Amino acid sequence: MSKSLLAWYDKSAREMPWRVGPAERRQGVQPDPYRIWLSEVMLQQTTVAAVKSYFIAFTSRWPKVTDLAEALDADVMSAWAGLGYYARARNLLKCARVIASEHDGVFPQTYEALIKLPGIGPYTASAISAIAFDAQSTVVDGNVERVVSRLYDIHTPLPASKPEITAKAEDLTPPQRPGDYAQAIMDLGATICTPRNPVCGLCPWRAQCAGWAAGTHTELPKKTPKTPKPTRLGYAYVVRREDGAILLETRPDKGLLGGMLGWPCSDWNDAPEPAPPVTADWTEIGEEARHTFTHFHLRLKVLCATVDQNTTPETGNFVGKHQFMPKSLPTVMRKVWDLAKPTQG
Template identity: 70%
Template sequence: MRDPATLSADLLSWYDRHARAMPWRVPPAARQAGTRPDPYRVWLSEVMLQQTTVAAVRDYFHRFTARWPEVTDLAAAADADVMAEWAGLGYYARARNLLKCARAVVAEHDGRFPADHAALLALPGVGPYTAAAVAAIAFDLPETVVDGNVERVITRLHDVHTPLPQAKLEITALARTLTPQARPGDYAQAIMDLGATICTPRNPACGLCPWRDDCAGRLAGSATDLPKKTPKKPKPIRHGIAYIARRVDGAYLLERRPDSGLLGGMLGWPGSDWNEAPGEDPPIRAEWKALNTEARHTFTHFHLRLTVKTALVPMDRAPARGEFHEEFRPGDLPTVMRKAFDLAQK
C-alpha cells in the first residue's frame, strides 16, 4: 500500500473530477477559487443526513433554507413550525436539538458557528461526527470525519475484520492517518463520496476506484464481506391504539406529545401507551370503531403495531385531552401518525 499522503492526493484528484452536486456543497473548483462554505448550511445538512439518505434530505433542505435562510432565522422560529417542517425525516430529537443549537449559536456566538472543534462539540445536539464534519467542511480544519461510508471504505482498504461497533476506534485511527493538512474539507467529502458512489455495500465498482491497487480487502477477496457487523438482536413488537376523532365541522382532535421521548413535541393522534398489551384510553366520549387493519411502523429499537379507532363527534362535546384543529395538514404529522390517518381515510 502506498503512503497516506499519496493516497489522499489521489482521492482528492478523483473528487475534483467526480464530486457529487449537492445544494449544501461548494464544488471543489469553486472552493479552490476562494468560495467558502456556509457553516449554517453545512451544519443543517449534516444534522438532516444522520441516518437518512441524500435523496430524502434534498427537499427538506431546500424548504428549510428557503424559510429560514440564516441560523438567526431558525433560532427565532416557533418550535411547532420547525417540527412540522421536519415531519417525515424521523428521529425527532434531532429537530429539537436543531433549535437548541441554533439558539445557542445566536446567544453564545453572536449568530456565527465557531471555527473551533471543541467549541462546536460543546453546542447542544452536536456530537463527535457532526463537530468533525462542520470543522472540516465549513472551516477546512484537519478533523477526521467518519460516517458509515467512511467506515466501509477504511475497513476494505485495510482489510479490517473486527466487527462494528467494536471496530470504531480502530477505523477512526486508520482514517486519521489519511486526513491531509491541505484541503481536509474536500478530502472529508471525497471519502464519503467514494463510499456512496464507488465503494458501495453491494457490488462495489472497484475498477473505478482510485484506491483499487492499494485496497487490501480487494486483494484478499474479502472486500464485499466488509465491514463485519455484530448481529443485531431481534426488535421487540409493541402495540398501541390511535384515536382519530373528527368533529362534524371537519376539525380533527390532535394532541402534542411531551418534549421528551419518541416523537417529542410532535402533533399526533391521542392514544394509549405503547407496550405489549395497551389499555383503552379514549380522549373523548364517542362511538369508536376499530379499523380491520393496523398501522405499522419501525423505530430504532422496536416495531410498533397501532390499532386505529375512528369516531365522528358533535360540536358541543369537549375532549378529555388534546384540542380540535380546524386547520389540519396531514403532512405536519410524523410518519407513523400519517400512516394511521391514511388508513382511516381509506
C-alpha cells in the first residue's frame, strides 16, 4: 500500500514553499529542518492557504533558526498577527532560542529529543523527524485521521478512536521513504479523501478501502458532538490623542493574545465592569466587535474618545500616528479598529 501511495505522490505531490518535492529528493536535495519546523508550527489548527504568505515573510526576514532566535519578541509577535493561536508564536521564539543556545543552532534529529523542545508536541515531533530526517515516525493529523478511519471503516467517534487510528497508521508507515510517505498520506486526505465529496475514483487506495466497500466512507470519521461554546462580553477602548497618537497596550504574556499589542480592554466574562484607561467623554460605537476563539465567542462593545496632549493613561502607551500599524494587531483587535476608525479621522 505504501508503494502505491508513494507512486501517486510522485506524480501528484502538492507544491509548497517549505516542501522538498519527490523529484528534488531523488536528486539528493535535503529538507531544511528549520523550514519544516516553522511550517508545522504555523499549520497547527490553520490552513495551508492561510500559512503560505506568513511562511514566506518569516523565512525572508529570518532565514535561519539562529536569525529567529535573535529577533525581538515584539517583531515576531507583530509578524505573527492575524495567524491566531498566539501561544505558538511565543513558543516559536522559546524553541528557536533553545536550539541556538543549547544545540548550536542545529535541530536534534530524533523524536525523543525534539519533543523536549518548547512548543513541540507528539504530532510536531513526529512530523519533523519524518519529513526533515526521514525517520520512520508515524504522523497523524486531521487528514490522516480521516483517511485511516475510512480505510479501515472505523466507526468509533473521535477522539476516542485516536489510539486505534494511530496504531493503524503506524502499521502503514514504511521504512522506505517515510518522510515522503508522511506527506503523501496528508496530501491524500487534503486533495482526494476530502471531508466532503471525496474523489474516490482517483484514490490509489480505493481497492483496499473498507469504508468505500461498505458505502460508509462519507460518514467517517465520526466525531463526538462538541459542547456549545459560551459567549463572553467585554469593553474595548480606542483613544486618540489630539496629535493623532493612538493608545495601545501590550497584553500580559500569559493568557489569550499574550504578548500582543491591542486596545485597552475590560475583563472578558459574563458581566464585565467598564474599565476605561483614561477619563474622557466616551462615544460608544453602535456595532459590537465579534470574534470566536477556540473555547468561546467574544462580543466587545467599542468605545472611542479623543484626549488632550497632557493625558496620562492608567494603562498602555500612546503610539505616534505614523508608527501605528493596524496590520500588527491580532484579528479581534483589527475588528475593533475597523469599527472605530471612521471616528478617528
